[in-house]
Amino acid sequence: MAGTLTWLGHAAFRLDTPGGKRIYVDPWLSGPTVPEHERSPERVDLIALTHGHSDHVGETIALYKRFSCPVVALVELRGWLAGRGLDDNMALAPNKGGTVAVDGIRITLTDAHHSSSSDDGAYLGEPAGLVIELEDGTTVYFAGDTNAFMDMQLIGRIYEPDVAVLPIGDHFTMGPREAAVALELLGVKRCVPCHYGTFPLLHGTPAELRELAPGVEIADLEPGGSVEL
Numbered sequence: 001m002a003g004t005l006t007w008l009g010h011a012a013f014r015l016d017t018p019g020g021k022r023i024y025v026d027p028w029l030s031g032p033t034v035p036e037h038e039r040s041p042e043r044v045d046l047i048a049l050t051h052g053h054s055d056h057v058g059e060t061i062a063l064y065k066r067f068s069c070p071v072v073a074l075v076e077l078r079g080w081l082a083g084r085g086l087d088d089n090m091a092l093a094p095n096k097g098g099t100v101a102v103d104g105i106r107i108t109l110t111d112a113h114h115s116s117s118s119d120d121g122a123y124l125g126e127p128a129g130l131v132i133e134l135e136d137g138t139t140v141y142f143a144g145d146t147n148a149f150m151d152m153q154l155i156g157r158i159y160e161p162d163v164a165v166l167p168i169g170d171h172f173t174m175g176p177r178e179a180a181v182a183l184e185l186l187g188v189k190r191c192v193p194c195h196y197g198t199f200p201l202l203h204g205t206p207a208e209l210r211e212l213a214p215g216v217e218i219a220d221l222e223p224g225g226s227v228e229l
Contacts, residue, residue, distance in 0.1 A: 002228050003134050009033035009223035010198045011056055011145070011167065014041075019104055019135035021045045025142055028058030033198055035224040041067075048107050048132065049073040050144030051116035052080065052124030055198075061085050072100050072107050076125030080118065096128055106133040110155050112146040114173070131159045138162050138229050141186065145195065148178040152185035163229060164188045167195030168209055169202030176204045180212035192219045192227060 006014040010031045015023040023046045029039045044067040047060055051074070064071055064086050071078070071086055078086070078093035094100050099108040110129040117124055130142040141161035143152075155161070164186050167173035173195050174182065183191055193209055196202045206220040219227050 003136070003138055004226045004228055005140065005163065005165075005192060006038075006226040007192060007194060007219075007221045007223060008038050009035070011050075011195045012058065013142070013165065013194070014038075015132065015134070015140065017105065017134045018138070021103060021105060021135075023048065023105065023132065024063070025130065025132075026050055026056040026058065026144075027060060027063060028055045030059060031055065031198060033223045038224055043067070044069045046102055046105060047071045048130050048142075049077060050112065050130055050142060051114060051127035052077045052118055052122075053116065053145070054119050056145070057081075070102050072102070074109060074116075074125040074128050076123065077116065080122060080124050096126070104135040107131070108133075108159065110141075110159075111149070111151055112144040113149050114145040114147075129155070131155070131161060133159075134229070140165065140229065141188070143167065143182070145173045147174045148182040148185065150185065152182050156186040156188065161186065161188055163190045163192060163227075165192045165194055168193040168204040168206070169196035169198070170204045171201045176208035176212055179204075179209050183213050183216050189215065190217045190219075192221065 011026045013025040075093040082088040108131040112127040112129045114127040142165045210218040
């Protein structure tokens with residue numbers, strides 16, 4: 001069985017893996033574009049976070065308390081969450097370049113260029129990207145909130161992602177113009193855009209990216225829509 005990737009809105013995703021695991025990435029499930037039926041999951045097996053902004057951490061603490069699921073996040077962010085109800089398992093708190101294995105899923109933290117803090121200004125470490133390798137070897141790269149940067153070439157070379165999940169909204173992250181260059185640097189041929197359309201400021205669109213990245217399959221999903229991996 002192939003895995004599926006579901007865009008829940010903004011930068012929140014659900015990964016249903018070939019082995020039957022359900023992974024949530026940056027689960028801001030109360031976001032304004034998240035479909036009503038996706039706001040209260042019936043199951044969460046694993047959560048992975050890119051950085052500490054509230055539109056990415058989202059409902060992580062509530063989901064952990066409900067499902068007792070592992071949460072993988074950069075060491076400073078993981079420590080901050082541990083002070084708010086999560087366990088303090090350092091095995092789930094890597095830094096960039098580190099890999100965590102959970103039930104056949106491998107999650108590696110990569111570089112990202114952005115910022116990371118709580119709503120009250122607490123420092124939560126640096127932002128990160130996530131390379132998630134599923135049980136069948138399929139690899140999905142979540143760039144997180146970032147601009148394009150040359151080391152995306154290294155991410156492509158080392159991890160060879162099958163699918164890249166890139167922000168395209170502009171203003172707080174890169175827009176379609178930089179995302180097209182990011183795809184070139186990564187060398188991927190499939191892209192799922194995110195972090196657009198949530199608010200008027202996030203005005204980039206998949207159609208713009210498609211024009212700028214010929215030869216790349218650009219998904220154009222509505223929140224709640226899925227692609228097969």
